[in-house]
Amino acid sequence: GESVGLHLPTLSVQEGDNSIINCAYSNSASDYFIWYKQESGKGPQFIIDIRSNMDKRQGQRVTVLLNKTVKHLSLQIAATQPGDSAVYFCAEKGGGGFKTIFGAGTRLFVKA
Amino acid sequence: NAGVTQTPKFQVLKTGQSMTLQCAQDMNHEYMSWYRQDPGMGLRLIHYSVGAGITDQGEVPNGYNVSRSTTEDFPLRLLSAAPSQTSVYFCASSYSNPLGGYGYTFGSGTRLTVV
Numbered sequence A: 001g002e003s004v005g006l007h008l009p010t011l012s013v014q015e016g017d018n019s020i021i022n023c024a025y026s027n028s029a030s031d032y033f034i035w036y037k038q039e040s041g042k043g044p045q046f047i048i049d050i051r052s053n054m055d056k057r058q059g060q061r062v063t064v065l066l067n068k069t070v071k072h073l074s075l076q077i078a079a080t081q082p083g084d085s086a087v088y089f090c091a092e093k094g095g096g097g098f099k100t101i102f103g104a105g106t107r108l109f110v111k112a
Numbered sequence B: 001n002a003g004v005t006q007t008p009k010f011q012v013l014k015t016g017q018s019m020t021l022q023c024a025q026d027m028n029h030e031y032m033s034w035y036r037q038d039p040g041m042g043l044r045l046i047h048y049s050v051g052a053g054i055t056d057q058g059e060v061p062n063g064y065n066v067s068r069s070t071t072e073d074f075p076l077r078l079l080s081a082a083p084s085q086t087s088v089y090f091c092a093s094s095y096s097n098p099l100g101g102y103g104y105t106f107g108s109g110t111r112l113t114v115v
Helices: none
Strands: A004-006 A010-014 A019-025 A032-038 A045-051 A056-058 A062-067 A072-077 A086-093 A100-102 A106-111 B004-007 B010-013 B019-025 B031-037 B043-051 B054-057 B064-066 B076-078 B087-094 B110-114
Touching (some): A019 A086, A032 A072, A045 A056, A045 A062, A045 A072, A072 A086, B010 B019, B019 B031, B043 B064
Parallel strands (some): A010 A106
Antiparallel strands (some): A004 A019, A019 A072, A032 A045, A032 A086, A086 A106, B019 B076, B031 B043, B031 B087, B043 B054, B064 B076, B087 B110
Protein backbone atom coordinates (compact mmCIF):
# COMPACT_ATOMS: atom_id res chain seq x y z
CA GLY A 1 0.00 0.00 0.00
CA GLU A 2 0.94 3.65 -0.03
CA SER A 3 3.43 4.78 2.54
CA VAL A 4 5.68 7.74 2.98
CA GLY A 5 8.53 7.37 5.39
CA LEU A 6 11.49 9.35 6.62
CA HIS A 7 15.01 8.07 7.15
CA LEU A 8 15.76 9.99 10.37
CA PRO A 9 13.38 11.03 13.13
CA THR A 10 15.68 13.85 14.34
CA LEU A 11 18.35 16.02 12.77
CA SER A 12 20.63 18.43 14.61
CA VAL A 13 22.62 21.05 12.68
CA GLN A 14 24.76 24.05 13.49
CA GLU A 15 23.36 27.46 12.70
CA GLY A 16 24.59 28.53 9.28
CA ASP A 17 25.12 25.00 8.00
CA ASN A 18 22.98 23.39 5.32
CA SER A 19 20.33 20.86 6.33
CA ILE A 20 19.15 17.87 4.32
CA ILE A 21 15.97 16.05 5.26
CA ASN A 22 15.19 12.84 3.41
CA CYS A 23 11.99 11.03 2.60
CA ALA A 24 11.16 7.75 0.87
CA TYR A 25 7.88 7.00 -0.79
CA SER A 26 6.44 3.76 -2.07
CA ASN A 27 3.70 4.73 -4.52
CA SER A 28 5.33 5.01 -7.93
CA ALA A 29 2.10 6.54 -9.26
CA SER A 30 2.38 9.59 -6.99
CA ASP A 31 2.55 12.72 -9.09
CA TYR A 32 2.86 15.52 -6.57
CA PHE A 33 5.03 15.92 -3.49
CA ILE A 34 4.97 18.57 -0.81
CA TRP A 35 7.13 19.55 2.13
CA TYR A 36 5.52 21.06 5.22
CA LYS A 37 6.99 22.70 8.30
CA GLN A 38 5.25 22.41 11.64
CA GLU A 39 6.24 24.57 14.57
CA SER A 40 5.21 23.64 18.09
CA GLY A 41 1.52 24.17 18.74
CA LYS A 42 0.74 25.15 15.16
CA GLY A 43 -0.65 23.54 12.07
CA PRO A 44 1.67 22.43 9.25
CA GLN A 45 2.75 25.16 6.87
CA PHE A 46 3.40 24.63 3.15
CA ILE A 47 7.07 25.10 2.23
CA ILE A 48 7.59 23.87 -1.31
CA ASP A 49 6.17 21.38 -3.76
CA ILE A 50 7.37 19.46 -6.78
CA ARG A 51 5.62 17.54 -9.51
CA SER A 52 6.71 14.15 -10.75
CA ASN A 53 7.84 15.56 -14.09
CA MET A 54 10.51 17.61 -12.33
CA ASP A 55 13.79 16.62 -10.62
CA LYS A 56 14.49 19.79 -8.73
CA ARG A 57 12.72 22.89 -7.57
CA GLN A 58 14.14 25.84 -5.69
CA GLY A 59 12.54 28.31 -3.35
CA GLN A 60 13.90 30.86 -0.96
CA ARG A 61 16.71 29.01 0.90
CA VAL A 62 14.99 25.68 0.21
CA THR A 63 15.45 23.16 -2.56
CA VAL A 64 13.49 19.97 -3.12
CA LEU A 65 15.03 17.11 -5.07
CA LEU A 66 13.05 14.21 -6.47
CA ASN A 67 14.61 10.93 -7.56
CA LYS A 68 11.86 8.84 -9.10
CA THR A 69 14.18 5.95 -9.84
CA VAL A 70 14.67 5.17 -6.16
CA LYS A 71 11.46 6.93 -5.00
CA HIS A 72 13.31 9.38 -2.83
CA LEU A 73 12.58 12.98 -1.95
CA SER A 74 14.80 15.43 -0.08
CA LEU A 75 14.51 18.92 1.32
CA GLN A 76 17.63 21.05 1.49
CA ILE A 77 17.68 24.16 3.66
CA ALA A 78 20.56 26.53 3.04
CA ALA A 79 22.20 28.49 5.85
CA THR A 80 19.94 26.98 8.50
CA GLN A 81 18.64 29.45 11.05
CA PRO A 82 17.18 29.01 14.56
CA GLY A 83 13.76 29.82 13.11
CA ASP A 84 14.02 26.70 10.97
CA SER A 85 13.75 24.51 14.07
CA ALA A 86 10.54 22.53 13.58
CA VAL A 87 9.18 19.20 12.44
CA TYR A 88 9.28 18.71 8.69
CA PHE A 89 6.87 16.43 6.88
CA CYS A 90 6.94 15.15 3.36
CA ALA A 91 3.63 14.29 1.74
CA GLU A 92 2.58 12.68 -1.49
CA LYS A 93 -0.51 12.86 -3.61
CA GLY A 94 -1.28 9.67 -5.46
CA GLY A 95 -1.49 9.70 -9.21
CA GLY A 96 -4.99 10.67 -10.28
CA GLY A 97 -6.29 10.46 -6.74
CA PHE A 98 -7.19 13.12 -4.23
CA LYS A 99 -5.62 11.80 -1.06
CA THR A 100 -2.52 13.42 0.38
CA ILE A 101 -0.56 11.02 2.58
CA PHE A 102 1.96 12.29 5.12
CA GLY A 103 5.12 10.77 6.48
CA ALA A 104 5.94 10.61 10.20
CA GLY A 105 8.12 13.73 10.23
CA THR A 106 11.70 14.73 11.03
CA ARG A 107 12.45 17.08 13.89
CA LEU A 108 15.15 19.60 13.01
CA PHE A 109 17.17 21.16 15.83
CA VAL A 110 19.33 24.17 15.03
CA LYS A 111 22.21 24.78 17.43
CA ALA A 112 23.35 28.34 17.91
CA ASN B 1 -9.00 36.66 4.62
CA ALA B 2 -8.93 34.33 7.62
CA GLY B 3 -7.73 31.16 5.84
CA VAL B 4 -8.85 27.98 7.62
CA THR B 5 -10.63 28.46 10.93
CA GLN B 6 -11.13 25.61 13.37
CA THR B 7 -13.25 25.63 16.50
CA PRO B 8 -12.95 24.82 19.30
CA LYS B 9 -9.20 24.95 20.00
CA PHE B 10 -9.48 22.66 23.01
CA GLN B 11 -12.11 20.15 24.07
CA VAL B 12 -12.49 17.52 26.77
CA LEU B 13 -15.11 14.83 26.25
CA LYS B 14 -16.30 11.92 28.30
CA THR B 15 -16.33 8.49 26.72
CA GLY B 16 -19.51 8.02 24.74
CA GLN B 17 -20.23 11.70 24.19
CA SER B 18 -20.62 13.10 20.70
CA MET B 19 -19.47 16.41 19.33
CA THR B 20 -18.74 18.30 16.12
CA LEU B 21 -15.45 19.92 15.25
CA GLN B 22 -16.03 22.91 13.03
CA CYS B 23 -13.91 23.93 10.04
CA ALA B 24 -14.44 26.84 7.69
CA GLN B 25 -12.31 28.30 4.90
CA ASP B 26 -12.74 31.51 2.95
CA MET B 27 -10.40 30.81 0.03
CA ASN B 28 -12.95 29.09 -2.21
CA HIS B 29 -10.89 25.89 -2.11
CA GLU B 30 -12.48 22.78 -3.53
CA TYR B 31 -10.52 20.25 -1.47
CA MET B 32 -10.95 19.95 2.27
CA SER B 33 -9.61 17.27 4.55
CA TRP B 34 -9.49 16.26 8.16
CA TYR B 35 -6.33 14.80 9.69
CA ARG B 36 -5.47 13.60 13.14
CA GLN B 37 -2.00 13.86 14.60
CA ASP B 38 -0.88 11.65 17.46
CA PRO B 39 2.37 12.17 19.41
CA GLY B 40 5.43 11.20 17.43
CA MET B 41 3.41 10.44 14.35
CA GLY B 42 2.57 12.11 11.12
CA LEU B 43 -0.85 13.22 10.04
CA ARG B 44 -3.36 10.53 9.22
CA LEU B 45 -6.22 11.27 6.89
CA ILE B 46 -9.68 10.77 8.36
CA HIS B 47 -12.04 12.02 5.66
CA TYR B 48 -11.77 14.33 2.71
CA SER B 49 -13.98 16.17 0.26
CA VAL B 50 -13.36 17.24 -3.32
CA GLY B 51 -16.31 19.62 -3.43
CA ALA B 52 -19.69 20.43 -1.95
CA GLY B 53 -21.78 17.30 -1.60
CA ILE B 54 -18.84 14.93 -2.15
CA THR B 55 -16.95 13.21 0.66
CA ASP B 56 -14.83 10.10 0.95
CA GLN B 57 -12.98 8.10 3.55
CA GLY B 58 -9.31 8.42 4.30
CA GLU B 59 -6.97 6.13 6.22
CA VAL B 60 -8.72 6.17 9.61
CA PRO B 61 -12.43 6.98 9.12
CA ASN B 62 -13.99 4.75 11.78
CA GLY B 63 -15.85 6.67 14.49
CA TYR B 64 -16.07 9.87 12.45
CA ASN B 65 -18.63 11.35 10.06
CA VAL B 66 -18.37 14.32 7.74
CA SER B 67 -20.60 16.31 5.43
CA ARG B 68 -19.95 19.08 2.92
CA SER B 69 -23.09 21.08 2.32
CA THR B 70 -21.20 24.22 1.27
CA THR B 71 -17.78 24.94 -0.22
CA GLU B 72 -16.78 26.83 2.92
CA ASP B 73 -17.64 24.37 5.71
CA PHE B 74 -16.49 20.85 6.47
CA PRO B 75 -17.52 19.73 9.98
CA LEU B 76 -16.19 16.53 11.56
CA ARG B 77 -18.51 14.63 13.86
CA LEU B 78 -17.42 12.21 16.54
CA LEU B 79 -20.30 9.81 17.00
CA SER B 80 -19.40 8.23 20.35
CA ALA B 81 -16.07 9.46 21.69
CA ALA B 82 -13.47 6.93 22.78
CA PRO B 83 -10.09 7.46 24.53
CA SER B 84 -8.38 6.30 21.32
CA GLN B 85 -9.70 9.46 19.66
CA THR B 86 -7.61 11.65 21.93
CA SER B 87 -5.52 13.55 19.43
CA VAL B 88 -4.92 16.86 17.71
CA TYR B 89 -7.24 17.34 14.75
CA PHE B 90 -6.32 19.46 11.77
CA CYS B 91 -8.55 20.67 9.01
CA ALA B 92 -6.96 21.63 5.69
CA SER B 93 -8.04 22.99 2.35
CA SER B 94 -6.46 23.33 -1.07
CA TYR B 95 -7.07 24.09 -4.69
CA SER B 96 -7.87 21.19 -6.97
CA ASN B 97 -6.04 22.21 -10.13
CA PRO B 98 -2.36 22.36 -11.10
CA LEU B 99 -2.45 26.11 -11.62
CA GLY B 100 -3.52 26.58 -8.01
CA GLY B 101 -1.41 23.75 -6.71
CA TYR B 102 -2.45 21.07 -4.31
CA GLY B 103 -0.59 22.32 -1.25
CA TYR B 104 -2.77 22.53 1.81
CA THR B 105 -3.54 25.46 4.04
CA PHE B 106 -4.03 24.10 7.55
CA GLY B 107 -6.06 25.35 10.44
CA SER B 108 -4.46 25.79 13.86
CA GLY B 109 -5.88 22.54 15.17
CA THR B 110 -8.29 21.25 17.81
CA ARG B 111 -6.76 19.44 20.76
CA LEU B 112 -9.25 16.80 21.89
CA THR B 113 -9.00 14.74 25.05
CA VAL B 114 -11.43 11.89 25.72
CA VAL B 115 -11.56 10.70 29.31
